[in-house]
Amino acid sequence: MSTLRAKILHVASDLFQTRGINSTGVDTIVAVAGTTKMTLYKYFHSKEELILEVLQKGHQDFETWLNDKLNQNTKQPAEKLQKLFDFIEEWITAPDFRGMAFIKAAAEFPNEENAVHRLSSDQSRQFKQYLAGLASEAGVKDTEGLALQLSLLIEGAMQAEQMKRGSGAIKYAKKASKILIESALKG
Amino acid sequence: MSTLRAKILHVASDLFQTRGINSTGVDTIVAVAGTTKMTLYKYFHSKEELILEVLQKGHQDFETWLNDKLNQNTKQPAEKLQKLFDFIEEWITAPDFRGMAFIKAAAEFPNEENAVHRLSSDQSRQFKQYLAGLASEAGVKDTEGLALQLSLLIEGAMQAEQMKRGSGAIKYAKKASKILIESALKG
DNA sequence: AATAAAATATACTGACCAGTACAATTAACA
DNA sequence: TGTTAATTGTACTGGTCAGTATATTTTATT
Numbered sequence A, B: 001m002s003t004l005r006a007k008i009l010h011v012a013s014d015l016f017q018t019r020g021i022n023s024t025g026v027d028t029i030v031a032v033a034g035t036t037k038m039t040l041y042k043y044f045h046s047k048e049e050l051i052l053e054v055l056q057k058g059h060q061d062f063e064t065w066l067n068d069k070l071n072q073n074t075k076q077p078a079e080k081l082q083k084l085f086d087f088i089e090e091w092i093t094a095p096d097f098r099g100m101a102f103i104k105a106a107a108e109f110p111n112e113e114n115a116v117h118r119l120s121s122d123q124s125r126q127f128k129q130y131l132a133g134l135a136s137e138a139g140v141k142d143t144e145g146l147a148l149q150l151s152l153l154i155e156g157a158m159q160a161e162q163m164k165r166g167s168g169a170i171k172y173a174k175k176a177s178k179i180l181i182e183s184a185l186k187g
Numbered sequence C: 001a002a003t004a005a006a007a008t009a010t011a012c013t014g015a016c017c018a019g020t021a022c023a024a025t026t027a028a029c030a
Numbered sequence D: 001t002g003t004t005a006a007t008t009g010t011a012c013t014g015g016t017c018a019g020t021a022t023a024t025t026t027t028a029t030t
Helices: A002-019 A026-033 A037-043 A047-073 A077-092 A101-108 A115-137 A143-163 A169-186 B002-019 B026-033 B037-043 B047-073 B077-092 B101-108 B115-137 B143-163 B169-186
Strands: none
Touching (some): A002 A037, A002 A047, A047 A077, A047 A115, A077 A115, A077 A143, A077 A169, A101 B101, A101 B143, A143 A169, A143 B101, A143 B115, A143 B143, A143 B169, A169 B143, A169 B169, B002 B026, B002 B047, B002 B101, B026 B037, B026 B047, B047 B077, B047 B101, B077 B115, B077 B143, B077 B169, B101 B115, B101 B143, B115 B143, B143 B169
């Protein structure tokens, strides 16, 4: 049934995050998921396809979570930009945070022709566009510029936190974002 | 002779950057280097040891290059902080730039117990300390804070450039750094 | 030139990898 | 209950991996 498919996706996502993608064999995935390779290859035609689906689901979950948080906790558009880093902090400091999936995937698949790398790159671009949307609603002129700067801070903080838990990077990223947002609103 | 050892290090560094560490076998390394596994294992006791040496040399080369550039092109301490991102840009936009080694290595070896991950994490910390030194000489009060913020921008820009060449991320990182440095000098 | 020592090349080991052929089992329906 | 179809388990394939034992060549020393 589809529950097994979901379980495989979940287990694969978990193992990819904790052990790395290339270091995780399909045998390990099916063993932990409590099924067999035959079933896995019924739902996914190849390991690469499984990787792509894991990445897609992970990114969609993140953007949905963030968007919901922003919509539930803010009234005006400008407020979203201000509270953005509060929720990013909440996401990063969650006990099961193990780094941003598309950042790590791009590192494991450096070849720009590779499908996994291309999807990762696209998700990064997509996230920047989302930030640009927030900036635009808040009345920032150089939306692309601020979006890029904020994405650097966010991805940098995620990278730092993945490298060393409890790095505190997000605290300083938040301070930096306040300065940069203020500067962008004036300019 | 030691030339072969150097050649192996160089070739391994190149392959690790372009294909990823886990995806590069020792057979490939020795083939490209024009030698054999027997020789490789004479100079390095294991693949992990080779990885560690490649990382160490890469990071040392980077810090030496950056430090020389800063010393050659500036007179006063405060100037170094201002020109820092010019040289970071020069480094990132070099045609053979393929991402920061320790960032990618940490992604490929997510386990914090792993020796490669630990070295990567240490190099990141070391780089932050270097930035804190620059901030301190320039008269910044919260040296650790500014150093962390600048490292987020730099590592974020490197990450972005690795993900998509010609992203232009460094341009906006530079602008952001000017704002943050100015703010830190005032505070 | 003879001998010893070091470096190199060849060929292999056991382990693991992604993916599959085929057999066993379960479920669906008559 | 008997037959068919779909799903799951077992066992295997060819390929690659890190690492090594042994054989060959080169180099250094006398």
